[in-house]
Amino acid sequence: MKVLVTGGSGFIGSHVVDQLLVAGHEPVIFDFAQSVHHPPTEVKTILGDIADRDTAWRAVHGCDAIIHLAAVADVSDVVADPLRADRTNVHGTQIILDAARHGDISRVVYGSTVWVYGDSPGEQPLDEGAPLALPAHFYTATKLAGEMYCRSYTSLYGTPHTILRFGIPYGPRARPAAVVPSFVARAQEGKALTIAGDGRQTRQFVYVEDLAAGIVAGLAATGANGIYNLVGDEQTSVRQIADTIREVVKQVPLVHGPERPADVHIGYISGARAKADLGWEPQTPFLDGVRRYVDWLATTNGSPLADTASSIDGSAATVLRQESAEL
Numbered sequence: 014m015k016v017l018v019t020g021g022s023g024f025i026g027s028h029v030v031d032q033l034l035v036a037g038h039e040p041v042i043f044d045f046a047q048s049v050h051h052p053p054t055e056v057k058t059i060l061g062d063i064a065d066r067d068t069a070w071r072a073v074h075g076c077d078a079i080i081h082l083a084a085v086a087d088v089s090d091v092v093a094d095p096l097r098a099d100r101t102n103v104h105g106t107q108i109i110l111d112a113a114r115h116g117d118i119s120r121v122v123y124g125s126t127v128w129v130y131g132d133s134p135g136e137q138p139l140d141e142g143a144p145l146a147l148p149a150h151f152y153t154a155t156k157l158a159g160e161m162y163c164r165s166y167t168s169l170y171g172t173p174h175t176i177l178r179f180g181i182p183y184g185p186r187a188r189p190a191a192v193v194p195s196f197v198a199r200a201q202e203g204k205a206l207t208i209a210g211d212g213r214q215t216r217q218f219v220y221v222e223d224l225a226a227g228i229v230a231g232l233a234a235t236g237a238n239g240i241y242n243l244v245g246d247e248q249t250s251v252r253q254i255a256d257t258i259r260e261v262v263k264q265v266p267l268v269h270g271p272e273r274p275a276d277v278h279i280g281y282i283s284g285a286r287a288k289a290d291l292g293w294e295p296q297t298p299f300l301d302g303v304r305r306y307v308d309w310l311a312t313t314n315g316s317p318l319a320d321t322a323s324s325i326d327g328s329a330a331t332v333l334r335q336e337s338a339e340l
């Protein structure tokens with residue numbers, strides 16, 4: 014199958030391209046930026062803006078399915094320029110859906126986020142039918158709007174979609190400002206790790222190669238018009254993140270910073286539906302995933318992506334920003 018991967022040069026998208034190749038599909042990257050992981054001689058690449066209708070139509074033409082990941086995905090960028098986030102995440106998603114309905118597209122797989130469960134009044138574990146609260150964050154609002162457009166386009170025009178709500182991805186090629194890369198960078202420099210308050214706040218991480226396999230599994234016939242959580246099954250606290258990284262990298266000191274202001278509450282999320290319908294479940298325990306990330310850093314030493322990881326400030330305020338940046 015020829016699969017267009019919007020955002021295919023990014024963190025998650027580049028792993029999706031790898032997984033598509035492994036599964037015998039033909040990926041096509043559609044991104045602003047040339048991928049540093051897949052040169053155009055290896056993977057066909059269309060450079061351009063998803064919100065530009067003509068370019069999007071050209072990219073979609075001749076493809077069988079679309080995995081739509083292009084977005085303003087860093088909340089710091091969303092907060093800095095909400096109009097750009099809306100143009101890409103909402104309008105850009107609509108352009109892709111509209112191009113799909115005019116093309117011969119059998120599926121649009123949409124990359125959403127578990128942050129849509131923020132402040133959900135549903136009972137835990139939260140499944141895909143849990144009631145959703147109106148989003149407190151503009152990023153979440155744009156991602157939820159994309160989900161709603163997927164559903165409306167299917168209902169009005171028939172192009173099947175699959176909505177995938179990702180947990181917090183980590184692993185090779187991660188953004189340096191995310192919490193795992195920044196803690197690893199500090200530990201490698203022998204600096205203390207600062208955690209806000211008691212560090213008991215938890216996240217459901219998902220190792221990025223597992224996540225990418227789940228995204229490709231979303232193309233399965235059984236996934237048509239479904240919503241699936243792609244989450245790790247462990248709840249990892251900030252304290253456990255720090256302890257894991259101290260175990261894997263170096264036993265640097267742990268410093269407790271002031272309690273952080275309450276952020277969006279997300280309960281425990283179930284991945285049972287993805288296992289039942291898509292045959293996907295996470296394979297990599299957090300400890301192993303961190304080891305693989307550290308191994309990857311060692312083998313890519315000197316690459317621009319790895320290099321920037323060492324410049325991150327690990328203060329409590331920064332960790333707060335980093336965590337909230339991982340939507």
Ligand SMILES: NC(=O)c1ccc[n+]([C@@H]2O[C@H](COP(=O)([O-])OP(=O)(O)OC[C@H]3O[C@@H](n4cnc5c(N)ncnc54)[C@H](O)[C@@H]3O)[C@@H](O)[C@H]2O)c1
Pocket residue numbers: 019020021022023024025026043044045046061062063064081082083084085086087101105124125126127156179180181182338339340
């Ligand atoms: N990283 C996370 O923590 C996380 C969690 C849940 C969901 N998601 C979602 O997963 C998807 C991928 O996220 P990521 O972490 O790989 O982000 P990323 O920033 O690494 O990748 C996004 C890619 O999209 C491209 N892009 C952005 N705007 C574009 C535009 N207008 N036209 C063409 N290309 C454009 C960027 O160049 C980049 O390569 C996003 O939809 C994001 O909302 C991410």
